Amino acid sequence: MDTMEGKLPENVLLFTHLLRASGIKIGSDGVTDAISAIKTLGLKSKRAFYFSLLTCLTKKKEDEIIFRQAFDLFWQNPKFQEKTRNMLLPRTRVSEQDEQKEELAQRIRENLPKTEKIKKLDELEDNIIFDTSGSASDIQLKKSKDFGTMSKNELRQATDVIRDLSVHLPQKPFRRFEPKKMGPHLSVRHGLKDSVKNFGIVLPKxxxxxxxxxxxxxxxxxxxxxxxxxxxxxxxxxxxxQRHRNCLVFLFGTKLTNITHLLKNKDIDDALQKISKVTDDWAGGTRIRDSIYEFNKTWVRRTPVSGSLVLFISDGLDKNHQSDLLIQMERLKKNCKYLLWLNPLLRYKKFLPKSVSIKRILKNVDALLPIHSLESIENLTLYLSRKPKGDSDILNWRTRILDREKELTA
Incomplete structure (x- = not known):
């Protein structure tokens, strides 16, 4: 038909690639249905064009937010790529409305497929993660740089690196069995079943x-x-x-907040915005003992904590030294399989557990790892990808710090 002449089918395909890169799952049947719908309805109505693509290319309601943002930038602005390049140029005065448009364009532009130039940059040395050569300022982001000293642009680049990390959860044995070529147990049932094919000869399975x-x-x-x-x-x-749904997330400052359902949203920016609305103690004080007590009392029986890996992310600094923090950490340790402490204070090479609260927490954790840079997050992925071995793990800082403290007190 006349409505499908030119580059419209190609643009529909490119728009589909953009949606897939943004996290929306689209099959080939959805693309063909979208093109057929456009053939039937034509291009006379902008509203019909929008909803025909929305109906054919999305299956979940949460995908509509990403779809609407991508649609506005891809179809309504023919100079989208040019404008996103212009956003890298320095400007002396930017209004709040322009900043919102820039963040919106940046969110979709980051999901576009990588060009050959960026692919070559990914193959550089390990100590260089991101290189924006050719933009307003050339920045090289190193793995060892502290998050607390990064600029806004460097933090944005670091989040891109974290988003592309491949994370594998540790495994635990299930009560059921599965056949293997080599295994610790003999399967009589599979051996007798295959004997029918082997003329009655029972081979070990x-x-x-x-x-x-x-x-x-x-x-x-x-x-x-x-x-x-x-x-x-x-x-x-x-x-x-986004890869493993068997995760639970809690935030604690002056109180404990469950945000697991909010982080299931595929759009991280939308999820963070909703998290900021439900947490009124962000960047405030900290009550570690009260938060751990509430988790032990309220959430241990309501969640599959038994046999789980608990990641406790905190600097361990609690002003209330008269509390029963030691008892609460002992109870938390007994309710889980492994208790891993991620502490950003390990960025200091001569770190020692001088605080009373840090000493109490350190007695009840299986492992202690830093969490202040991209390198430390990569080490965390290595730790999660294999079964933790407690004090014998080479990534574990706990034994090194305890030995250093004994040397100083001796």
Whole structure:
């Protein structure tokens, strides 16, 4: 038909690639249905064109937010690529409305497929993560740089790196078995079943227990001293929850807040905006003991904490030294399989547990890891990808700090 002449089918296909890169799952049947709908309805009505694509290319209501943003930038602005390049040029005065448009364009532009130039940059040395050569300022982001000292542009680049990380949860054995070529157990049932094909000859068949992802629980400190690190950890947790749904996330400052349902949203910006509305203690004080007590009392029985890996993200600084923090951490340790402490204070090479609260927490954790840079987050992914071995783990700082403290006190 006349309405489908020119580059419209190609543009529909490019728009589909953009939606897929933004996190919307679209099959080939959705693309063909979209093109057929446009053939039937034509291009006389902008409203009909929008809803025909929305109906054919989205299946969930939460995808509509991403679709609307991508549609506005892709179809209504023919010079979208040119404008996004112009956003990199320095400007002396920017209004709030322009900043919102820039953030909106940046969100969709980051999901566009990588060009050959960016692919070559990804193959550079390990100590360089991102290089914006050719823009207003050339910035090289190093893995070891502290999140607290990064600029806004560097933090944006770091979140892109965290979003592309491949994270694998530790496995735990399931009660059922599955056949394997080599395994610790003999499967009599499979051996007798295959004997029919082997003229009555029973050959040994092996089996092993099935494995499934171990549940993981995040307890993230959002006090003032942890603000920059908590924001980066939320991007890491969001990336993890898009692949593994068996995750629970809690924020604590002066109170405990469950945000698991909010981070299931595919749009991280929309999720962070909703999180800011439900947490009124962000960048405030911290009550570690009260938050752990509330988790042990309220959430342990309501969530699959038993057999899970608990990640406690905090600097461990609590002003109330008269509390029973030691008892609450002991109870938390008994209710989970592994208790991992991620502390940004490990960015200091001569870190020692001088605070009373840090000493009490350190006695009840299986491992202690830093969480202040991209390098530390990559080490965390390595730790999660294999079964934690407590004090024998090479990434564990706990034994090194305890040995250093003994040397100084001896």
């Amino acid at each position: 092996f089996m092993k227990k099935k494995e499934k992802d171990r549940p993981i629980v995040f307890l993230i400190d959002i006090s003032g001293s942890m603000e920059n690190y908590s924001k980066m950890l939320l991007h890491f947790v969001h990336n993890l929850m």
